[in-house]
Amino acid sequence: MSSPTYTSRIARLPQVFEILAAYPDGLAVNELAKRVGVPSAELREDLLAFYAADLGPEWLMGLSRPEVIEFVGPDGVDEDPNDAERVRIVDPRPTEELGVEYIDASELALIYTAAQMELEAAWSQELADAVAVLEETLLGDAAKPFAPASAASGSTTLAELQRARTERRQVRIEYSRSWRHGVAERLVQPYRLVHTRRGWEVDAGVDGGELRTFLLSNIRSCEVVEETFTPPADLAERLAAQRATTTVTVEVPFSARWAADSYAEQVRVIAEHEASVELELDLLPPLERRVGLLLLVAGPQAELKAPAALTGARGELARELSEHHRTH
Numbered sequence: 001m002s003s004p005t006y007t008s009r010i011a012r013l014p015q016v017f018e019i020l021a022a023y024p025d026g027l028a029v030n031e032l033a034k035r036v037g038v039p040s041a042e043l044r045e046d047l048l049a050f051y052a053a054d055l056g057p058e059w060l061m062g063l064s065r066p067e068v069i070e071f072v073g074p075d076g077v078d079e080d081p082n083d084a085e086r087v088r089i090v091d092p093r094p095t096e097e098l099g100v101e102y103i104d105a106s107e108l109a110l111i112y113t114a115a116q117m118e119l120e121a122a123w124s125q126e127l128a129d130a131v132a133v134l135e136e137t138l139l140g141d142a143a144k145p146f147a148p149a150s151a152a153s154g155s156t157t158l159a160e161l162q163r164a165r166t167e168r169r170q171v172r173i174e175y176s177r178s179w180r181h182g183v184a185e186r187l188v189q190p191y192r193l194v195h196t197r198r199g200w201e202v203d204a205g206v207d208g209g210e211l212r213t214f215l216l217s218n219i220r221s222c223e224v225v226e227e228t229f230t231p232p233a234d235l236a237e238r239l240a241a242q243r244a245t246t247t248v249t250v251e252v253p254f255s256a257r258w259a260a261d262s263y264a265e266q267v268r269v270i271a272e273h274e275a276s277v278e279l280e281l282d283l284l285p286p287l288e289r290r291v292g293l294l295l296l297v298a299g300p301q302a303e304l305k306a307p308a309a310l311t312g313a314r315g316e317l318a319r320e321l322s323e324h325h326r327t328h
Helices: 005-011 013-020 029-036 039-052 099-103 105-121 125-142 155-169 235-242 254-263 286-300 313-327
Strands: 069-072 087-088 169-176 183-196 200-207 211-215 221-227 246-253 264-270 276-283 304-307
Touching: 005 099, 013 029, 029 039, 029 087, 155 183, 155 221, 169 200, 183 211, 183 221, 183 235, 211 235, 211 264, 235 254, 246 254, 246 286, 254 286, 276 286, 286 304, 286 313
Parallel strands: none
Antiparallel strands: 069 087, 169 183, 169 221, 183 200, 200 211, 246 276, 246 304, 264 276
């Protein structure tokens, strides 16, 4: 599998900045490309990708970084970055101010996730355009065609659940189950909406008074009905219990670290080894299913360190999945 486009773009920037540092008035993009050893059009694309990712604080929770490069004409006056003949360093310490400290792939991914979350909660065309730029910068050609989550599309489920919660109305959902196979239709009482590493989730009451958590990404259809509900008197305590975590220790290959981030609410590094990392994870119920899935997707080198009571979680889930695929 090839690396994301973002990785190759960033990899050559220190060399580019080192060259530009010797030319206070800037250097022609064509000449700079020759020195780096890449086509001029490709280098301009790299610089534009970086330049476009220099997002201001007006929409992203105040996160910003110093301006480092600018595109100018022969007279030194700012020009359209798409057409400018020259590029020059603005900050005298570009590798300190830019480097991976500010825009490594993990940080850009975090910004991208935060922007998506804000877009889901309050859609705007300006933010949708910014998210599209971030997605293209991160993934390049692998990015999916961008379709804004307008009020009529991706944000509908969130907006409907928010309305139902405020009006204390029940909601009929068609749900692709996360921990079991198949699709189920449920009538739920939305008590709380929470944004986690997995996206938006709703803690809701179901038939029989149980409390369940549903991923909005798994909700196929959503209909607010006329029936109302009254939250239970002990709702706060039940919601706290629903989000109570259990600490689990695992060791996974570095390449599978993403699996821990996907399944855990919190991740803490205990130790780093030559090819693996030992992690302490805070996991929500269903604990056995989460541990089993995490270890399966992390690969055969992944190992559960504690608690010992969950040692069989991976094998049990593997047998269940094998049986399911053999009979379906």
